[in-house]
Amino acid sequence: MNKINLCGLTAEEIFRIIQPKGFNYNHAFAITNTIYKKRRSDFSRISNFPNKLKARLAEIAIPGSYEPIASEISNDKTIKYLFRNPEGKQFETVYIPDGKRNTVCISTQSGCRMGCPFCVTAKYGFHGNLSAGDIINQIISIPPAEKVTHVVFMGMGEPMDNLENVVKATGIISAEWGMAISPRNITVSTVGILPAVELFLERSGCNLTLSLYSPYEDERINVIPAEKKYPALKIIEIMKNIPLKKKRRLSIAYVLIKDINDTDHHLSGLKKMLGGSGIRVNLLPYHPVKNDENEPSSDERMHYFKHNLVISGISASVRKSRGADISAACGLLASGLKHD
Ligand code: SF4
Numbered sequence: 001m002n003k004i005n006l007c008g009l010t011a012e013e014i015f016r017i018i019q020p021k022g023f024n025y026n027h028a029f030a031i032t033n034t035i036y037k038k039r040r041s042d043f044s045r046i047s048n049f050p051n052k053l054k055a056r057l058a059e060i061a062i063p064g065s066y067e068p069i070a071s072e073i074s075n076d077k078t079i080k081y082l083f084r085n086p087e088g089k090q091f092e093t094v095y096i097p098d099g100k101r102n103t104v105c106i107s108t109q110s111g112c113r114m115g116c117p118f119c120v121t122a123k124y125g126f127h128g129n130l131s132a133g134d135i136i137n138q139i140i141s142i143p144p145a146e147k148v149t150h151v152v153f154m155g156m157g158e159p160m161d162n163l164e165n166v167v168k169a170t171g172i173i174s175a176e177w178g179m180a181i182s183p184r185n186i187t188v189s190t191v192g193i194l195p196a197v198e199l200f201l202e203r204s205g206c207n208l209t210l211s212l213y214s215p216y217e218d219e220r221i222n223v224i225p226a227e228k229k230y231p232a233l234k235i236i237e238i239m240k241n242i243p244l245k246k247k248r249r250l251s252i253a254y255v256l257i258k259d260i261n262d263t264d265h266h267l268s269g270l271k272k273m274l275g276g277s278g279i280r281v282n283l284l285p286y287h288p289v290k291n292d293e294n295e296p297s298s299d300e301r302m303h304y305f306k307h308n309l310v311i312s313g314i315s316a317s318v319r320k321s322r323g324a325d326i327s328a329a330c331g332l333l334a335s336g337l338k339h340d
Contacts, residue, residue, distance in 0.1 A: 007064030008133025078323030109157025124334035135169040160196035215269030256297035
Protein backbone atom coordinates (compact mmCIF):
# COMPACT_ATOMS: atom_id res chain seq x y z
CA MET A 1 0.00 0.00 0.00
CA ASN A 2 1.26 3.48 -0.91
CA LYS A 3 1.51 5.57 2.22
CA ILE A 4 -0.23 8.94 2.39
CA ASN A 5 2.01 11.99 2.23
CA LEU A 6 0.82 14.29 5.05
CA CYS A 7 2.78 17.44 4.14
CA GLY A 8 0.46 19.56 2.00
CA LEU A 9 -2.77 18.20 3.50
CA THR A 10 -5.27 20.41 5.33
CA ALA A 11 -6.50 19.66 8.87
CA GLU A 12 -9.83 18.63 7.34
CA GLU A 13 -8.16 16.17 4.95
CA ILE A 14 -6.13 14.66 7.79
CA PHE A 15 -9.24 14.40 9.95
CA ARG A 16 -11.02 12.44 7.18
CA ILE A 17 -8.08 10.01 7.04
CA ILE A 18 -7.92 9.31 10.78
CA GLN A 19 -11.64 9.56 11.64
CA PRO A 20 -12.56 5.95 10.69
CA LYS A 21 -10.29 4.69 13.52
CA GLY A 22 -12.00 6.90 16.10
CA PHE A 23 -9.66 9.91 16.08
CA ASN A 24 -11.09 13.42 16.17
CA TYR A 25 -10.33 16.97 15.01
CA ASN A 26 -8.01 17.61 17.97
CA HIS A 27 -5.85 14.73 16.79
CA ALA A 28 -5.84 16.19 13.26
CA PHE A 29 -4.76 19.56 14.68
CA ALA A 30 -2.01 17.87 16.71
CA ILE A 31 -0.69 16.37 13.46
CA THR A 32 -0.79 19.65 11.47
CA ASN A 33 0.82 21.43 14.42
CA THR A 34 3.63 18.91 14.44
CA ILE A 35 4.29 19.10 10.68
CA TYR A 36 3.76 22.79 9.98
CA LYS A 37 4.64 24.59 13.22
CA LYS A 38 7.10 22.29 14.97
CA ARG A 39 8.46 21.00 11.63
CA ARG A 40 9.00 17.52 13.07
CA SER A 41 8.98 14.48 10.88
CA ASP A 42 9.27 11.72 13.48
CA PHE A 43 5.82 11.25 15.03
CA SER A 44 6.94 8.31 17.16
CA ARG A 45 8.91 10.66 19.45
CA ILE A 46 6.11 13.14 20.11
CA SER A 47 5.03 12.87 23.72
CA ASN A 48 1.48 14.27 23.51
CA PHE A 49 0.37 11.88 20.74
CA PRO A 50 -1.69 8.85 21.91
CA ASN A 51 0.23 5.64 21.15
CA LYS A 52 -2.75 4.40 19.12
CA LEU A 53 -2.42 7.45 16.83
CA LYS A 54 1.34 6.96 16.46
CA ALA A 55 0.78 3.36 15.45
CA ARG A 56 -1.97 4.29 12.99
CA LEU A 57 0.20 6.99 11.38
CA ALA A 58 3.14 4.61 11.06
CA GLU A 59 0.84 2.19 9.24
CA ILE A 60 -0.74 4.54 6.74
CA ALA A 61 1.25 7.77 6.39
CA ILE A 62 4.60 9.48 5.98
CA PRO A 63 5.29 13.09 7.09
CA GLY A 64 6.34 13.87 3.51
CA SER A 65 8.92 16.58 4.20
CA TYR A 66 12.38 16.40 2.60
CA GLU A 67 15.54 18.49 2.92
CA PRO A 68 17.30 20.65 0.32
CA ILE A 69 20.09 18.85 -1.54
CA ALA A 70 22.37 21.90 -1.86
CA SER A 71 22.69 25.47 -0.66
CA GLU A 72 24.73 28.55 -1.45
CA ILE A 73 25.17 31.71 0.63
CA SER A 74 25.49 35.21 -0.78
CA ASN A 75 27.72 38.06 0.41
CA ASP A 76 24.57 39.72 1.75
CA LYS A 77 23.59 36.54 3.70
CA THR A 78 20.82 35.57 1.29
CA ILE A 79 20.76 31.76 1.00
CA LYS A 80 19.67 29.82 -2.07
CA TYR A 81 18.52 26.20 -1.62
CA LEU A 82 18.13 23.54 -4.26
CA PHE A 83 15.38 20.95 -3.75
CA ARG A 84 14.69 17.73 -5.63
CA ASN A 85 11.28 16.23 -4.88
CA PRO A 86 10.65 12.46 -4.75
CA GLU A 87 9.62 12.49 -8.45
CA GLY A 88 12.95 14.13 -9.36
CA LYS A 89 11.69 17.65 -10.13
CA GLN A 90 14.23 20.31 -9.22
CA PHE A 91 13.49 23.80 -7.97
CA GLU A 92 15.09 26.57 -5.96
CA THR A 93 14.11 28.52 -2.85
CA VAL A 94 15.67 31.71 -1.51
CA TYR A 95 15.89 32.81 2.13
CA ILE A 96 16.35 36.57 2.53
CA PRO A 97 17.16 37.78 6.06
CA ASP A 98 16.62 41.50 6.63
CA GLY A 99 16.63 42.57 10.28
CA LYS A 100 13.39 41.44 11.88
CA ARG A 101 11.86 40.59 8.51
CA ASN A 102 12.93 37.22 7.16
CA THR A 103 11.43 36.29 3.83
CA VAL A 104 11.40 32.99 2.03
CA CYS A 105 10.89 33.17 -1.73
CA ILE A 106 9.37 29.91 -2.92
CA SER A 107 8.85 28.18 -6.26
CA THR A 108 5.53 26.87 -7.56
CA GLN A 109 6.79 24.97 -10.60
CA SER A 110 9.97 23.26 -11.71
CA GLY A 111 10.91 25.71 -14.48
CA CYS A 112 8.20 27.75 -16.16
CA ARG A 113 6.28 27.83 -19.42
CA MET A 114 5.51 31.55 -19.59
CA GLY A 115 8.57 32.32 -21.75
CA CYS A 116 9.39 35.79 -20.39
CA PRO A 117 12.49 36.87 -22.33
CA PHE A 118 14.53 38.31 -19.45
CA CYS A 119 14.15 35.30 -17.17
CA VAL A 120 16.63 32.46 -16.66
CA THR A 121 13.90 30.17 -15.31
CA ALA A 122 12.12 30.37 -18.69
CA LYS A 123 15.30 29.09 -20.38
CA TYR A 124 15.35 26.06 -18.08
CA GLY A 125 12.05 24.92 -19.64
CA PHE A 126 8.96 23.55 -17.91
CA HIS A 127 9.33 20.39 -15.83
CA GLY A 128 5.97 20.33 -14.07
CA ASN A 129 3.85 21.77 -11.31
CA LEU A 130 4.81 21.44 -7.67
CA SER A 131 2.27 19.95 -5.27
CA ALA A 132 1.01 21.91 -2.25
CA GLY A 133 3.34 19.68 -0.18
CA ASP A 134 6.37 20.60 -2.35
CA ILE A 135 5.47 24.29 -1.95
CA ILE A 136 5.01 24.08 1.84
CA ASN A 137 8.12 21.95 2.25
CA GLN A 138 10.28 24.83 0.96
CA ILE A 139 9.33 26.78 4.09
CA ILE A 140 9.42 24.07 6.75
CA SER A 141 12.56 22.23 5.57
CA ILE A 142 15.12 25.01 5.24
CA PRO A 143 17.45 25.34 8.26
CA PRO A 144 16.28 28.89 9.20
CA ALA A 145 12.58 27.84 8.97
CA GLU A 146 11.71 29.00 12.46
CA LYS A 147 12.84 32.57 11.66
CA VAL A 148 10.57 33.00 8.62
CA THR A 149 8.16 35.96 8.97
CA HIS A 150 7.15 36.55 5.32
CA VAL A 151 6.54 34.30 2.32
CA VAL A 152 6.66 35.41 -1.31
CA PHE A 153 5.63 33.22 -4.24
CA MET A 154 8.22 34.71 -6.58
CA GLY A 155 10.60 31.82 -7.19
CA MET A 156 10.54 29.51 -10.19
CA GLY A 157 7.24 29.23 -12.07
CA GLU A 158 4.04 31.20 -12.60
CA PRO A 159 1.80 30.69 -9.54
CA MET A 160 -1.41 31.29 -11.52
CA ASP A 161 -0.43 28.40 -13.81
CA ASN A 162 -0.63 26.11 -10.75
CA LEU A 163 -3.59 27.76 -9.03
CA GLU A 164 -5.11 24.86 -7.05
CA ASN A 165 -1.83 23.96 -5.35
CA VAL A 166 -0.96 27.61 -4.74
CA VAL A 167 -4.34 28.43 -3.15
CA LYS A 168 -4.12 25.30 -1.01
CA ALA A 169 -0.57 26.17 0.08
CA THR A 170 -1.50 29.78 0.98
CA GLY A 171 -4.36 28.35 3.07
CA ILE A 172 -1.99 26.06 4.99
CA ILE A 173 0.62 28.79 5.50
CA SER A 174 -1.94 31.23 6.90
CA ALA A 175 -4.23 28.85 8.86
CA GLU A 176 -4.08 28.84 12.65
CA TRP A 177 -3.76 25.06 12.50
CA GLY A 178 -1.01 25.44 9.85
CA MET A 179 1.91 27.84 9.99
CA ALA A 180 -0.19 30.76 11.29
CA ILE A 181 1.64 33.36 9.15
CA SER A 182 -0.68 36.31 8.51
CA PRO A 183 -2.03 36.51 4.92
CA ARG A 184 -0.78 40.13 5.00
CA ASN A 185 2.75 38.68 5.09
CA ILE A 186 2.17 36.37 2.12
CA THR A 187 2.52 37.72 -1.42
CA VAL A 188 1.86 35.88 -4.65
CA SER A 189 3.35 37.24 -7.86
CA THR A 190 2.02 36.80 -11.40
CA VAL A 191 2.69 37.85 -14.99
CA GLY A 192 -1.08 37.86 -15.32
CA ILE A 193 -3.30 34.90 -16.21
CA LEU A 194 -6.63 36.62 -15.95
CA PRO A 195 -9.10 33.84 -15.06
CA ALA A 196 -6.72 32.47 -12.44
CA VAL A 197 -6.09 35.95 -10.99
CA GLU A 198 -9.85 36.42 -10.52
CA LEU A 199 -10.17 33.06 -8.79
CA PHE A 200 -7.12 33.73 -6.63
CA LEU A 201 -8.53 37.08 -5.45
CA GLU A 202 -11.82 35.37 -4.58
CA ARG A 203 -10.34 32.37 -2.82
CA SER A 204 -7.26 33.71 -1.03
CA GLY A 205 -6.79 36.65 1.32
CA CYS A 206 -3.10 37.03 0.45
CA ASN A 207 -1.42 39.93 -1.33
CA LEU A 208 -1.04 39.93 -5.11
CA THR A 209 1.71 41.48 -7.24
CA LEU A 210 1.38 41.85 -11.00
CA SER A 211 4.67 42.05 -12.95
CA LEU A 212 4.39 44.87 -15.46
CA TYR A 213 6.99 45.34 -18.17
CA SER A 214 5.61 48.63 -19.51
CA PRO A 215 2.50 50.77 -19.07
CA TYR A 216 2.05 50.61 -22.87
CA GLU A 217 0.23 47.71 -24.51
CA ASP A 218 2.21 47.78 -27.78
CA GLU A 219 5.46 47.35 -25.82
CA ARG A 220 4.07 44.63 -23.58
CA ILE A 221 2.65 42.64 -26.44
CA ASN A 222 6.06 42.45 -28.17
CA VAL A 223 7.83 41.16 -25.08
CA ILE A 224 5.48 39.42 -22.63
CA PRO A 225 3.81 36.33 -24.16
CA ALA A 226 0.91 36.32 -21.63
CA GLU A 227 -0.14 39.85 -22.68
CA LYS A 228 -1.65 38.67 -25.98
CA LYS A 229 -4.24 36.48 -24.30
CA TYR A 230 -4.60 38.32 -21.01
CA PRO A 231 -4.04 42.08 -21.34
CA ALA A 232 -2.52 43.57 -18.19
CA LEU A 233 -5.01 46.46 -18.42
CA LYS A 234 -7.90 44.08 -17.73
CA ILE A 235 -6.09 42.63 -14.71
CA ILE A 236 -5.37 46.11 -13.38
CA GLU A 237 -9.06 46.98 -13.81
CA ILE A 238 -9.97 43.97 -11.66
CA MET A 239 -7.34 44.93 -9.08
CA LYS A 240 -8.74 48.47 -8.99
CA ASN A 241 -12.31 47.35 -8.47
CA ILE A 242 -11.99 44.48 -6.03
CA PRO A 243 -13.42 45.27 -2.59
CA LEU A 244 -10.43 44.78 -0.40
CA LYS A 245 -10.42 43.49 3.10
CA LYS A 246 -8.47 45.83 5.32
CA LYS A 247 -4.74 45.86 4.67
CA ARG A 248 -4.65 43.35 1.81
CA ARG A 249 -2.06 44.70 -0.58
CA LEU A 250 -2.27 44.73 -4.38
CA SER A 251 0.84 45.92 -6.15
CA ILE A 252 2.75 46.20 -9.39
CA ALA A 253 6.32 44.89 -9.71
CA TYR A 254 8.13 47.11 -12.20
CA VAL A 255 11.66 46.07 -13.16
CA LEU A 256 13.52 49.11 -14.47
CA ILE A 257 15.66 48.56 -17.58
CA LYS A 258 17.88 51.42 -18.72
CA ASP A 259 16.44 53.37 -21.71
CA ILE A 260 13.89 50.58 -22.31
CA ASN A 261 11.16 51.20 -19.75
CA ASP A 262 12.65 53.91 -17.50
CA THR A 263 11.98 57.01 -19.62
CA ASP A 264 9.77 59.95 -18.65
CA HIS A 265 7.24 58.63 -21.19
CA HIS A 266 7.03 55.39 -19.14
CA LEU A 267 6.77 57.30 -15.90
CA SER A 268 3.83 59.32 -17.18
CA GLY A 269 2.19 56.12 -18.49
CA LEU A 270 2.48 54.54 -15.06
CA LYS A 271 0.99 57.60 -13.40
CA LYS A 272 -1.95 57.60 -15.81
CA MET A 273 -2.50 53.88 -15.41
CA LEU A 274 -2.34 53.72 -11.61
CA GLY A 275 -3.31 57.17 -10.31
CA GLY A 276 -6.08 56.96 -7.72
CA SER A 277 -6.14 53.15 -7.82
CA GLY A 278 -4.59 52.41 -4.42
CA ILE A 279 -2.26 49.96 -6.19
CA ARG A 280 1.31 50.19 -4.94
CA VAL A 281 4.40 50.12 -7.20
CA ASN A 282 7.52 48.16 -6.24
CA LEU A 283 10.47 49.31 -8.35
CA LEU A 284 12.98 46.52 -8.81
CA PRO A 285 16.52 46.49 -10.18
CA TYR A 286 17.03 44.61 -13.45
CA HIS A 287 19.47 41.67 -13.39
CA PRO A 288 21.06 41.13 -16.81
CA VAL A 289 21.24 37.51 -17.97
CA LYS A 290 24.04 35.94 -20.05
CA ASN A 291 24.73 37.68 -23.42
CA ASP A 292 22.24 40.37 -22.46
CA GLU A 293 22.60 43.86 -23.93
CA ASN A 294 20.10 45.38 -21.51
CA GLU A 295 21.37 47.22 -18.46
CA PRO A 296 19.78 48.04 -15.13
CA SER A 297 18.61 51.61 -14.55
CA SER A 298 20.80 53.65 -12.22
CA ASP A 299 19.88 54.07 -8.54
CA GLU A 300 19.22 57.75 -9.25
CA ARG A 301 16.73 56.85 -11.97
CA MET A 302 14.97 54.35 -9.72
CA HIS A 303 14.62 56.95 -6.97
CA TYR A 304 13.49 59.55 -9.52
CA PHE A 305 10.66 57.17 -10.52
CA LYS A 306 9.76 56.56 -6.90
CA HIS A 307 9.75 60.25 -6.01
CA ASN A 308 7.55 61.16 -8.98
CA LEU A 309 5.09 58.37 -8.34
CA VAL A 310 4.83 59.27 -4.67
CA ILE A 311 4.21 62.99 -5.34
CA SER A 312 1.48 61.90 -7.76
CA GLY A 313 -0.24 60.07 -4.88
CA ILE A 314 0.91 56.56 -5.91
CA SER A 315 2.55 54.59 -3.14
CA ALA A 316 5.97 53.37 -4.38
CA SER A 317 9.18 51.85 -3.06
CA VAL A 318 12.60 50.91 -4.42
CA ARG A 319 13.52 47.32 -3.64
CA LYS A 320 17.12 46.34 -2.96
CA SER A 321 18.77 43.64 -5.01
CA ARG A 322 19.48 40.57 -2.90
CA GLY A 323 21.54 37.48 -3.66
CA ALA A 324 22.61 38.52 -7.19
CA ASP A 325 26.13 37.08 -6.70
CA ILE A 326 24.68 33.57 -6.24
CA SER A 327 22.01 33.99 -8.94
CA ALA A 328 19.29 34.10 -6.31
CA ALA A 329 17.86 37.45 -7.39
CA CYS A 330 14.63 37.96 -9.35
CA GLY A 331 14.67 36.30 -12.77
CA LEU A 332 17.92 34.41 -12.15
CA LEU A 333 16.64 31.19 -10.53
CA ALA A 334 17.54 27.94 -12.30
CA SER A 335 20.88 29.36 -13.55
CA GLY A 336 22.65 26.35 -12.07
CA LEU A 337 20.17 23.72 -13.29
CA LYS A 338 20.62 21.63 -16.42
CA HIS A 339 18.59 23.09 -19.31
CA ASP A 340 16.39 21.17 -21.76
S1 SF4 B 1 9.42 35.84 -15.04
FE1 SF4 B 1 8.15 34.43 -13.82
S2 SF4 B 1 6.45 33.92 -15.21
FE2 SF4 B 1 8.07 34.80 -16.52
S3 SF4 B 1 9.24 33.01 -17.21
FE3 SF4 B 1 10.25 33.76 -15.36
S4 SF4 B 1 9.37 32.51 -13.69
FE4 SF4 B 1 8.01 32.33 -15.48
